[in-house]
Amino acid sequence: MTDAVLQRFYCVIPAGGTGTRLWPLSRANAPKFLHDLTGSGSTLIRATYDRLAELADHRVMVVTGNAHRDAVLEQLPELDDNSLVLESEPKDSGAAIGLAAAILYHRDPKSIMGSFAADQVIGPVPVFQDTVKEAVHAAATGKIVTIGITPTYASTGFGYIRQGEELGIENAPHAKNVAEFVEKPSEEVAKKYVESGQYLWNAGMFVAPTKLMLQHLEQNEPELYAGLIEIAEAWDTPQRNETTARIWPTLKKIAIDYAVAEPAAAAGDVAVVPGRFTWDDVGDFAAIGRLNPAAELGGLTVLGDKARVYADQASGVVVSDTHRVIALIGIDDVVIVDTPDALLVTTKEHSQSVKKAVEALKAQGDTDVL
Amino acid sequence: MTDAVLQRFYCVIPAGGTGTRLWPLSRANAPKFLHDLTGSGSTLIRATYDRLAELADHRVMVVTGNAHRDAVLEQLPELDDNSLVLESEPKDSGAAIGLAAAILYHRDPKSIMGSFAADQVIGPVPVFQDTVKEAVHAAATGKIVTIGITPTYASTGFGYIRQGEELGIENAPHAKNVAEFVEKPSEEVAKKYVESGQYLWNAGMFVAPTKLMLQHLEQNEPELYAGLIEIAEAWDTPQRNETTARIWPTLKKIAIDYAVAEPAAAAGDVAVVPGRFTWDDVGDFAAIGRLNPAAELGGLTVLGDKARVYADQASGVVVSDTHRVIALIGIDDVVIVDTPDALLVTTKEHSQSVKKAVEALKAQGDTDVL
Structure with a gap:
């Protein structure tokens, strides 16, 4: 054309x-x-x-x-x-x-x-x-x-x-x-x-x-x-x-x-x-659950090539940036982000509060993980 | 005597x-x-x-x-x-x-x-x-x-x-x-x-x-x-x-x-x-919360010399066996055990089910972390 x-x-x-x-x-x-x-x-x-x-x-x-x-x-x-x-x-x-x-x-x-x-x-x-x-x-x-x-x-x-x-x-x-x-x-x-x-x-x-x-x-x-x-x-x-x-x-x-x-x-x-x-705009981790519907069928969205996740009565989002085994038991709408030097555990509902955590970590000098 | x-x-x-x-x-x-x-x-x-x-x-x-x-x-x-x-x-x-x-x-x-x-x-x-x-x-x-x-x-x-x-x-x-x-x-x-x-x-x-x-x-x-x-x-x-x-x-x-x-x-x-x-008998991680009353005053029991924990509206037990930053937001009665090669996220209520997770990991061949 x-x-x-x-x-x-x-x-x-x-x-x-x-x-x-x-x-x-x-x-x-x-x-x-x-x-x-x-x-x-x-x-x-x-x-x-x-x-x-x-x-x-x-x-x-x-x-x-x-x-x-x-x-x-x-x-x-x-x-x-x-x-x-x-x-x-x-x-x-x-x-x-x-x-x-x-x-x-x-x-x-x-x-x-x-x-x-x-x-x-x-x-x-x-x-x-x-x-x-x-x-x-x-x-x-x-x-x-x-x-x-x-x-x-x-x-x-x-x-x-x-x-x-x-x-x-x-x-x-x-x-x-x-x-x-x-x-x-x-x-x-x-x-x-x-x-x-x-x-x-x-x-x-x-x-x-x-x-x-x-x-x-x-x-x-x-x-x-x-x-x-x-x-x-x-x-x-x-x-x-x-x-x-x-x-x-x-x-x-x-x-x-x-x-x-x-x-x-x-x-x-x-x-x-x-x-x-x-x-x-993938504004928070709750969005990652929305954007990965196929993987979410079992209630848990797992992101990460190397992810090794065991889930028992668990739903939410897991983002694995490591090769660690992650075991989830009896927890709903959880958000877990596992990286080599920092771990986040929250819920979909609180996804927007992650920004506040980053500000607090900055204020307390944990800048190596920001 | x-x-x-x-x-x-x-x-x-x-x-x-x-x-x-x-x-x-x-x-x-x-x-x-x-x-x-x-x-x-x-x-x-x-x-x-x-x-x-x-x-x-x-x-x-x-x-x-x-x-x-x-x-x-x-x-x-x-x-x-x-x-x-x-x-x-x-x-x-x-x-x-x-x-x-x-x-x-x-x-x-x-x-x-x-x-x-x-x-x-x-x-x-x-x-x-x-x-x-x-x-x-x-x-x-x-x-x-x-x-x-x-x-x-x-x-x-x-x-x-x-x-x-x-x-x-x-x-x-x-x-x-x-x-x-x-x-x-x-x-x-x-x-x-x-x-x-x-x-x-x-x-x-x-x-x-x-x-x-x-x-x-x-x-x-x-x-x-x-x-x-x-x-x-x-x-x-x-x-x-x-x-x-x-x-x-x-x-x-x-x-x-x-x-x-x-x-x-x-x-x-x-x-x-x-x-x-x-x-x-420290039968599960819920026991660790019971056994550490002083640290539990803020609602969160943290165990581990090197622990770097940020908590916002969180209660439960964190056992840190790494030097990673752990951020917890908006989650109650959680149990988090962070080790170099495996991570557990559950609740106090489900502490007894950890045994089942270990059996499942064994069955699926993840014996390197058991």
Whole structure:
């Protein structure tokens, strides 16, 4: 298929965030996106690449921390110096995605970028790809196009997108205007959102012309914009390292939502395409139970190549990152994560409290296992 | 104190049994008696020795498996070739305790032996010692004297002793005749026993003249008796090893209860002294919670020198045999036993099912961790 619009499409994969709620599996030096959390045989970042590479004719750019360079290249040997953007220190999504936009714009002013986090689980792939195609076509009309997720329950853990009128774009029949972005709601409000049918989850996925991204960035965060443009102009020259080392540390930390998406929505420049695929951000270990239904038939989901588990009247999730024998007796909805230097035992219900444990361990100096 | 009767007293400590319900802490090559299960700083066998050695003026004999020789000597460096009886293969308590009796009788026909398992927790020590002294004096009148434990609940896991009339023995004012031994009862029957006040738990502790032990053994198990006498006569000669190697493997496996105690009771030769000390056979991990009250104040009992535990809304027992960080969140009455090659997660309520897990692991070939 030749599709002139799709030929302008570049895929950007920001790979950041430790995934603290998945400790002790996910660590500062082995974050969530480097793990296979679905038993598919692929790490989350590899699966993300495979979902998108063909659609972008392998024009894929990954933005990640310097520390993860080798691990990412091991997962994605297709990448090279032109397609791997390394951050010397974390600067939040505004700088990370903004730099990708600036580099791509500098290389191709007509480029349309799509930004897709490296640590989400999505399927079926063809349905996802159709949604992305619609988003690319909608973006080509001069919109920042988010991909919204149809809520399956009244989550208080995600931001929501209120859908406006249909836009009637050719090749993007489901695209609508975005009326507003709303922050994580209370449970009561979340229920109303879901019942209304007007709201979608904001999964942080969007597709947009890089030119439009940069216009909004310039308007809202002119200093950040100027710094990113200076780096981008040096990127494909021998001055890349010097310029980056000089400017990156000075950049403001701000989320792309505040730097671009929300002001753009207020200006009427943001559209949304509702995703008709299933989506999970694998926010905690309870999600791992949901995402491994086949193994869960016996009541216990077991993840890990080397797992040696004996279960008697037990249900829940076991993630084994060791070769140890794990015996479970008479315990329901348990979550056990067994790694060489740290063990977590909790319940599905308390999965979200893992973050608090990590903070406490940090505070008490147990940083060797974080 | 010079006490002519006590000068005939020899202490025998049978150290056998893996303690399967304490897996994965207790193993075939590191059985229960080699662990410190009370946080006292002493292994159970060392604490047993220390409770008894002075009373017997250090005439202590340990009977254990060949495989545990080095570990036992490390715990009890006081032992030597004359006081350590090694079994080349397990032959049950009849042969183990019978051989000790035969050796002691051969050395001193007036000897009175006391048999005390290596893996029980008892206190306060002076109260226990007073009870043993009474038992020695009662034994000197020509009785096999069990030490019974006053039941604290309607246990279905122990045999019971029905007390008969008082014997009126000097220096053993609490000694009574044993009316009968009864096997582990149903819960209903156990309740009646406890309510009646007539029954004591059979803890397997007894004191008896070695001569009387051997008389009953000869009457009930003449072949076993003959074999043990032959070994005992060779024991303190250069023929010990040859004789033992030839005869031990041929001996019948039978518990001392059936070979001696029950027939002796039927013959009216058995007395009981009720113990006024606290007693625990540390039968499962729930017992470890009971035995460590100080540490349990926060709801969680933690055992292990190197333990690094983070707990949030958690109660139960953690036994750490590693240096790993263990994080527990939102889980009550849990039992976690963390060892380098095996992990157990269960609840206090299910502590008794650990034995079943060990049997299943054995059946499925995971013998490396048993």
